[in-house]
Amino acid sequence: MHGFSPTVPGCGDWSKHVEVQAGLYCRRLCLRGLARQMILLEKIMRQKMLSEALRERFGTKVYKLSLSSGCTCPNRDGTIGVGGCTFCSEGGSGEFAAPLLPVDEQIRHARARVDGKFPARIPVSERKYIAYFQSFTNTYGEPERLKALYTEAISRPEIAALSIGTRPDCLPEGIVEMLADLNRIKPVWVELGLQTIHERTAEAVNRGYPLSVFEDAVKKLKEAGIEVIVHVILGLPGESRQDMLETVRYLSRMKPRPDGIKLQQLQILRGTRLAEQFEREPFPVMELEEYCALIRDCLEILPDDIVIHRLTGDGPKKLLIAPKWSADKKRVLNTLRKWI
Numbered sequence: 001m002h003g004f005s006p007t008v009p010g011c012g013d014w015s016k017h018v019e020v021q022a023g024l025y026c027r028r029l030c031l032r033g034l035a036r037q038m039i040l041l042e043k044i045m046r047q048k049m050l051s052e053a054l055r056e057r058f059g060t061k062v063y064k065l066s067l068s069s070g071c072t073c074p075n076r077d078g079t080i081g082v083g084g085c086t087f088c089s090e091g092g093s094g095e096f097a098a099p100l101l102p103v104d105e106q107i108r109h110a111r112a113r114v115d116g117k118f119p120a121r122i123p124v125s126e127r128k129y130i131a132y133f134q135s136f137t138n139t140y141g142e143p144e145r146l147k148a149l150y151t152e153a154i155s156r157p158e159i160a161a162l163s164i165g166t167r168p169d170c171l172p173e174g175i176v177e178m179l180a181d182l183n184r185i186k187p188v189w190v191e192l193g194l195q196t197i198h199e200r201t202a203e204a205v206n207r208g209y210p211l212s213v214f215e216d217a218v219k220k221l222k223e224a225g226i227e228v229i230v231h232v233i234l235g236l237p238g239e240s241r242q243d244m245l246e247t248v249r250y251l252s253r254m255k256p257r258p259d260g261i262k263l264q265q266l267q268i269l270r271g272t273r274l275a276e277q278f279e280r281e282p283f284p285v286m287e288l289e290e291y292c293a294l295i296r297d298c299l300e301i302l303p304d305d306i307v308i309h310r311l312t313g314d315g316p317k318k319l320l321i322a323p324k325w326s327a328d329k330k331r332v333l334n335t336l337r338k339w340i
Helices: 011-046 050-058 103-117 143-154 173-183 199-204 211-223 241-253 273-280 288-301 329-339
Strands: 062-067 128-133 159-166 188-195 227-234 260-265 307-310 320-322
Touching: 050 062, 050 307, 062 103, 062 159, 103 128, 103 143, 128 143, 143 159, 143 173, 173 188, 173 211, 188 211, 211 227, 227 241, 227 288, 241 260, 241 288, 260 288, 273 320, 288 329
Parallel strands: 062 128, 128 159, 159 188, 188 227, 227 260, 260 307
Antiparallel strands: none
16 A cells, blocks of 8 residues: 555644645635725726816816805704704804905905915916805805805806805705806805714704705705715714715715715814713714724725715814814825725
């Protein structure tokens, strides 16, 4: 029986056999992981970030100017509710907006804040901006006053587009018609604060409208030819990772779909009802690495035709309670790049 080698390893060779097979299995898993990473990387490279999309559309670098319309919010003045959304600050999420002045003065103030970001090769006379009316609910007001305000802004030669932040339940027919008229002059975007698709969370944060209202608003705006950008907050109290991904998945499957999305981490700011809740009963807040991993998964879900307007929020540092890491924008962006 000399030279006989059994086809099944003997006891003495079994540990070596298992070691070899385990190594091959791990290698296959590694290769699958690398293949998934390559697929994800190719997908992300096809997705357009806002800066790239603006350069393609307008042929130059474009920056947003945060402006004020003087509107309030029906979720604050008692029309729908009082106190506003629990995460919303006293500035109505517009702490970086120019003070409430005539439009030309607001634009001058806002330009002074961002002009240093432009490459020196772009002359001042050729610089382009988006007039972004950000704080509170910018379609909640007297239509004629708003029309005059937005017409003045969009008519200025340096303004390439108009972006209006509002609520889905503040888009009556007359306002949509007014926005459609302005859209014939230059592009108009409407930014809707959805934050989550989950009704239990929406009720907990006092959003003040059901998901069906959001769906109707998107349909109405898209039928009018107006671009829609949706805001989503990741990390709202009580939401699981799966809950957050379900919101992103829902938006990716909408018909019609939004044109853009803003993703940002939950920020707990002083003076908000959420801050009071956090002080009474602290709840988990995402760590930076956890947030970056979640963003990567969101990008994997989102289709290529939804422009990524934002991947992180940077609220006012003087008001920030948590997460502290969000105050270091450079660190956040560098960590995001590593994960993505």
